[in-house]
Amino acid sequence: MPRWKPDAVERLQAAALELFDEQGFERTTVAEIARRAELTQRTFFNHFADKREVLFGMDAELRQELVREITAADALPPLDAVVCAMRVVADKMLESRRAVVTRRYAVIAANPELQERELGKNAALTEDIAAALHARGCDPTGAFLAAGAAMLAQQAAMREWTRPGETRTLRDLLTEAVRSLRTTVGGEPAEPSPPDSGAGPS
Amino acid sequence: MPRWKPDAVERLQAAALELFDEQGFERTTVAEIARRAELTQRTFFNHFADKREVLFGMDAELRQELVREITAADALPPLDAVVCAMRVVADKMLESRRAVVTRRYAVIAANPELQERELGKNAALTEDIAAALHARGCDPTGAFLAAGAAMLAQQAAMREWTRPGETRTLRDLLTEAVRSLRTTVGGEPAEPSPPDSGAGPS
DNA sequence: CAAGTGATTTCAGTTTGTGCAATCACCGTA
DNA sequence: TACGGTGATTGCACAAACTGAAATCACTTG
Known part of the structure; x- marks a missing residue:
């Protein structure tokens, strides 16, 4: 015994x-x-x-898997590589556990201390992603921005994925979020050098 | 007495x-x-x-000021409005206090618990920005992505601004970070469609 | 001048988190 | 079988983070 x-x-x-x-x-x-x-x-x-x-047990293996997939997707440009890796991880480790993950997500959303811890985990993951991109030749700032952008899309996708009525897969929601992010960030007719203090009303 | x-x-x-x-x-x-x-x-x-x-005292007024500037920059598209507001806040509230802010930043960077708290503050600020954008007609997801993207650039700029040798202004570093973000997120060979602003990177 | 306000303090208590030593089933080895 | 090492668990003592309640007392208000 x-x-x-x-x-x-x-x-x-x-x-x-x-x-x-x-x-x-x-x-x-x-x-x-x-x-x-x-x-x-x-x-x-x-x-x-x-x-x-x-509440944050499976973080380590998830991070490990993600970094591995990123270095595997060597051919793609930075952001695409990360998003591609995230799709694989989503399929392999999240999609099947939707119920548990959603429940955990709700508990975290209900408490500020837990939210802070999750933000910390996400930040650490962002740094790992950035490091993996840096190892591939990205400059540090570019790596950080690409990693952060990917995490941003991931967060937006998770928000939808854990909604009560939602039925789409995390993979699809992530793809949609990335497209939305590209629209928001990319397609702007901004002038890079306003004279000073902007052409603001008031 | x-x-x-x-x-x-x-x-x-x-x-x-x-x-x-x-x-x-x-x-x-x-x-x-x-x-x-x-x-x-x-x-x-x-x-x-x-x-x-x-350590997080002046957060409230900073947030308040930022939201005001965003709603003031009504004419610009979401991301530009937020970045523009951030530039104003940088000039008005951060640039003059570079020494203190840098010292505070170093203290926070040296301790995980403080980093978590700062991440929490940043997340709250992101939500406020997203709310301000949503009030202007953005869809919720788009607002969240624009707010997050702006905060991402802001973070990247802060990292540089608080470096020992750095002399450029936070405003300029932010502008540079936004340009870099647009390159990283927008210019991907997966779907090359830069119809306007002919200066194509790479 | 009496009453009320509010920042500060004292005190007692709960909860989180840590260091250290003790327990004792299990395992490998002679 | 005997025997010593291993390692997960436990008990105890304790620092430090926080909280509720009541008391103090300069200052303000009527």
């Missing part, structure tokens, strides 16, 4: 998601999560750096 | 910036900040929601 029930990490993650969903993030204490997972508070902090981190 | 020394908030902000700069964010305790400002820990938490917030 094993000394401990297996899958402590998964049990903690599941308990946390349940409790956050039931009563909110702030009203849930770490001791409570641990109790429901039949573990102790101390064990929780052995597995997760802090209370929020319990 | 007044009962308390005036400007408690400013004193706390100054003390916090000093201490974070001297010994880092984590190694600085709230009690320590309060002591240097000749106040108590409880007073600190009366003025700031948490330890990080003490």
Whole structure:
């Protein structure tokens, strides 16, 4: 007979998601999560750096996979390479888990602290993408802008994808978002050098 | 004789910036900040929601000013309106305080928790910008993408502007970043359609 | 001059997060 | 079989972040 029930990490993650969903993030204490997972508070902090981190488990492998796909898409220009990689990851790792991802997304959307953590994860991912592009010959600023633009489209797509009535695939929503972004950013008759302080009304 | 020394908030902000700069964010305790400002820990938490917030004071007025400028630049297309407003705000509120802003930026860059908070502030600002654009007739997704793109350029510009040797103005760096973003996002050989503004890059 | 206001303080308490030592089933090895 | 090492878990003690409630008291207002 094993000394401990297996899958402590998964049990903690599941308990946390349940409790956050039931009563909110702030009203849930770490001791409570641990109790429901039949573990102790101390064990929780052995597995997760802090209370929020319990919701961000699959981040590492997702990031790893994405970077791999980017370096694989060597032929395409930067933004296309990233978007292409994102489509692959969307199909391979997100599309099948739509229910869980949506639930997690709702929990995060309901709490500012969790939103901040997600923004941090996204920023780290952006840096990784930029690094992968830089390794391919992009200048640092260009790499950062391309990575950021791709993440922007990804965010817009996720917003739609996690909507209650939505049925389109994340892949399609991402493609649509990229097209929209290209329209918004690209097709503007802007004059690059207004004399000073703009031709503003008022 | 007044009962308390005036400007408690400013004193706390100054003390916090000093201490974070001297010994880092984590190694600085709230009690320590309060002591240097000749106040108590409880007073600190009366003025700031948490330890990080003490560094993000001028956010509110900056946001307010930016939104006003955006609604003022009614004639321009979305992205240009936002960038134009950002240039005004850069000139009016940032350029003169380069030293302080750079110092604050360095402190934030040195600590993940502070970076998360800044990302949160930036996200909130993005939402405000998107709301202002939406009020002008943009569709929600388009507004979000335009706001995000502008913030992306702004971030890239800030990175350069706060570099040790850098002498160019934030306004110029922002303009340059926007140009770079338009090149990165717009000029892709997948669908080459630059019908106007004949200066095709690459 | 009495009453009210509001920034500050004190105090007691909860929660997060950490360091350290102890437990004890499991595993490989003699 | 015996035996020592490994590693996930736990208990305990503790710093630090935050919170609610009540008290203080210069200043303001009527």
